[in-house]
Amino acid sequence: MSNIKTPKKLIEVALPLDDINEAAAHEKQPGIGAHPRGLHLWWARRPLAAARAVIFAQMVNDPGFERHLGRGINKKDAQVERERLFGILRKLVVWENTNNQSVLEEARAEIWKSWRETCALNKNHPDAATMFNPEKLPAFHDPFAGGGALPLEAQRLGLESYASDLNPVAVLINKAMIEIPPKFAGRAPIGPLPPATGKKDATRNAFDDWSGARGLAEDVRRYGYWMREEAFKRIGHLYPKVDLTTGKPIPHGAGNQANEATVIAWIWVRTVKSPNPAFSHVDVPLASTFILSSKAGKECYVEPIIGGDSYYFEVRNGKPPERAKAGTTAGKRNAFLCLLSGVAIDYNYIRAEGKAGRMGQNLMAIIAEGSRGRVYLAPTHEMEAVANQAQPAWQPETQLPDNPRDFKTPNYGMTSFGDLFTPRQLVALTTFSDLVQIAREKIKADALTAGIIDDGQGLNDGGTGATAYADAVAVYLAFAIDRLADYGSSIATWKPSGEQVMQTFKRQALPITWDFPESNFFAGKSICWENAVKYSSDNLVASSSYESVFSGQVFQADAQRQNISMSKVISTDPPYYDNIGYADLSDFFYVWLRRSLRPIYPALFATMAVPKAEELVATPYRHGSKEKAEQFFLNGMTAAMHRLAEQAHPVFPTTIYYAFKQSDTTDVGTGNTGWETFLEAVLKAGFTITGTWPMRTELANRMIGSGTNALASSIVLVCRPREANAATISRREFIKELKQELSEAIDVMIGGAEGVSPVAPPLRQNS
Ligand SMILES: C[S@@+](CC[C@H](N)C(=O)[O-])C[C@H]1O[C@@H](n2cnc3c(N)ncnc32)[C@H](O)[C@@H]1O
Structure with missing residues (x-):
């Protein structure tokens, strides 16, 4: 692979960090409207703005002169050109531009331009026909996809997007975001409009046109209404006035x-x-x-x-x-x-x-x-x-x-x-769950009546006809049940200052509550089925890029063993050591999803609970001791990183987010932190780090386990496979150096910085 010509990417040279961080912080604020994160809860999601900026800057060539490649422009002109690219990035990260087609088109064009330049540079490569086809962009993969921020943004930027995760709940969220909507993009809804009941919203279409996922979302709403009526017939007596x-x-x-x-x-x-x-x-x-x-x-x-x-x-x-x-x-x-x-x-x-x-x-x-x-x-x-x-x-x-x-x-x-x-x-959630399968039958029958051809294949078999469409609507209806579960368990709380119900998962834990609200799921106000469905439907529209034309594929896979990354562009966000026990937490939702959707995804929901053994989280209680947990994490993460270093497309750096807390820079020499173990895994796997970017990806005031694990931000590591003859320093030296530099970088981030360069120790790392 060494004879491949790999121009430096923008992310390896400079970024308008302040703009990205500002946009990321803005996006984390409540009240900004429908957002893909509303489709289904996931813990520690990355902001879309950061994900979009990183993928863009990882795909676009830096304009600087590179003598050994005979490309690029002189220093002064390169600065001007970089400023132009920053201009695109600055527009790209603005929340209001998330689905702005002209902004996205400009960014996509830039990605294609860089790709064509790279293909031209490599046109004499023996595998040019397969590896450097100027008409086909490499696909994207995130092997720790979680809530799906990174695969969604790759798709939005025009890449064919692949996502995988070990956790079936995360897999389903990603399917709902990038795999399902493009299959049914632009289709009109088929469900019967709710009868006029005097309630405005129920009778009207929620959207003016059926572009993107709007038709699908409207059917979620229509069949959600049907389910409400059916459920009320069965259990309305438990919810009197x-x-x-x-x-x-x-x-x-x-x-x-x-x-x-x-x-x-x-x-x-x-x-x-x-x-x-x-x-x-x-x-x-x-x-x-x-x-x-x-x-x-x-x-x-x-x-x-x-x-x-x-x-x-x-x-x-x-x-x-x-x-x-x-x-x-x-x-x-x-x-x-x-x-x-x-x-x-x-x-x-x-x-x-x-x-x-x-x-x-x-x-x-x-x-x-x-x-x-x-x-x-x-x-x-x-x-x-x-x-x-x-x-x-x-x-x-x-x-x-x-x-x-x-x-x-x-x-x-x-x-x-x-x-x-x-x-x-329990009665209510079970009733709604039963109704998902009944609604699915009804949707299929209605779809056939509406003239949708049936290929007899469900979503799981790659279908796109009536059967698959019924499956698709059922998925979003099941998400509405999970929203009710989150706000409708006895771990939810009442907030007197806002007179509102607060969800079960205010943080990544399940605490005990002493008093709690039990919402009327039929109230038509506050926490109720109608609003849960509306939320699911609105956020589905927010998740799918306007036209939903770029396809997505999602798999359940262990990152330590996967082969999906082959020749793909990779950006990923692995679990942060022992911070969040995704598998344990997500059982809360899995049990309901499994009940509602197992006939649709039998393999995904085959096990009684979320698979835990391969989860790369350093939990002492699962592994027997702190030391064993650390060893498990190190070995597993090294294997996962190795898969990436081996398979990543050779011309693009791999970007890896790693959650970061301020104390990570200060507790130098006090034994192995999550960071040290993680960095060791990255280096052992054969990567070299060509840049590190501090990103503000968490709310500063986020409520996390009594401050012990506060995730202030993330560091994005920009990695390339290490050349065999690369010079080295010791791991200890490297970590010490990185920590010092990160400390300064965080100060810069907090103070704000325009178009700064990445923070990276010299390129001479070993394991
Ligand atoms: C930090 S989260 C990803 C969050 C995501 N970037 C987002 O914005 O929502 C890490 C993910 O790694 C997944 N994971 C843990 N162990 C894994 C393994 N062995 N293989 C694949 N995924 C794994 C977890 O289920 C979790 O979804």
Whole structure:
């Protein structure tokens, strides 16, 4: 391969870093509208802007003069030309330009121009016909694709895009982003429009045209509506309206009542038997707070009323007394206080009660939609009784891992994924899951009626006809179920300052909650099926580039063994040492996806739980000890990197993101950090690092495991396979040097920098 002429790429020379980082930070802000990340939750996603910029700069030739290749222009002109390329990059990373076709076309043209120059340089190469075809761009591959940011951006830039991941949930997310939409691009929807119900959105088309994935997204919405109606017939009785004067349920079909309102959510509080022998027959509440709303002018709180050996909850409007904030908590050590006697309830006691199956839950408040916003009502026995009618026919039995760092509920006896849901939540999620397969049959029949030819092949077999189309809609409907699960488990929380439900995965862990909202999935407001479907549909449109013409292929593959990278351009983002246990976390979703979609993807969902053994995460609890975990990570990552060094297309550098925390530069010499082990793997695998770019890929204020693993940003390593005769320095020396340089680079990043050069130690590294 050494006789291949490989012009330097822009990313190996200079980048407008400040613009990229600014765009990346902007994209992480909430409230920027539909975004591909909304399709399905994944942990530690890279910003699209950074992914787009990196892939562009890795594909475009630097204009500088390279004597040995006889290409490029003089220093001064090269600077002007670089500035022109920066101009393209600056436009390319702007969030509002994500699907701006003229901006994308300009970038694609530049990629093609560089490719043609490279082909011309190599036209006499013996394999030029296959390797350097000026009419065919090399394809892209990300072997740790996760939430799909990198493969999606490669596709947007006009490359045929390949994604793989070990995790079936990640594989499905990538399919939903880059593989499925192009198959059905530009098709009109086939589903029946929802009947006029007085609700504007339900009856109208959501889009003005059927370009890109809009037709598919509209069908997700239409069949989502159908599923809602079917589900309501089956389980609507579990979700009654409420009488605003009494707090009692009003069954559906009871006709319009003067004081009726839609319930948004029921607030539950977990309970244990009082440890005080005098009250040991009473279930006392473990309330983290009694505040329901802390919005100025709309304050509302729960007031527990005690009488002898019993209590009940009232709900009061107005400024809450100071004590309401703390609920029944007692500070760190004691956890809670018995509401009746003030006796301390410590964590050990709660754990023992939970494990003995004596942790219960009481209704603490009802949140309804009044004519002027949220109304908070005191709980009633009748409302509790409705919830108690729910009898789930199924629940996920998969066990949570024995990983006390990130999974807290097993300590309290909630050991299976099914334990994280109330019976009513289980009934609802199971009902929607059953309906996915029924909807799939209906969609196929409707598609045939609409004249779509059926090749009898499902998505899994590469079909594009009626069967595959039904499969496709079903995938996005199943994603809506996962969204409901995320916001509709008993690990979700209520945020009084925003009067809103917060998701289960506020961070990459499953904590315990003491009080939680149980949303009305049929409310048509807040956390409900209708909104989950809308979210799925809107984000599908946001995910697929406007025309969705560039194809994508997604596989389940272990990065240590894959052959997909052969002759492809690679940009990837491997797991950061022990930071996120993707496989363990994603079981939360896998159990529901498997239930809904196994007939569509039988191989992907063959196992009861997400495969864990090959996951490249250094988790001591899985490998027996810290040392064994580190060794596993080093060996596995070296094998994975080796696959890349061997297979990557020879003219493009490989780019590798690695999450980075400030302490990584400061704790020099304090043993092996994730970084050291990772770098060792990269170097051992036969790569040399030609540049390192600090990227701001995480929100600075992100809520992560009590600061211990704060991911401030990423470093993008630009790598080339090492020449056999390359000069070397020791690994230790290299890491020391890199850390020093990174430290400065981070300062530069924080201070802002225009068009700076990459930070890289001299090109003489060994393992
Ligand atoms: C940092 S994440 C990728 C995130 C992605 N770039 C994004 O923006 O969403 C790393 C991924 O590596 C995957 N992974 C872990 N071990 C793997 C293995 N042995 N083979 C393939 N993928 C693996 C995890 O499932 C996870 O999705």
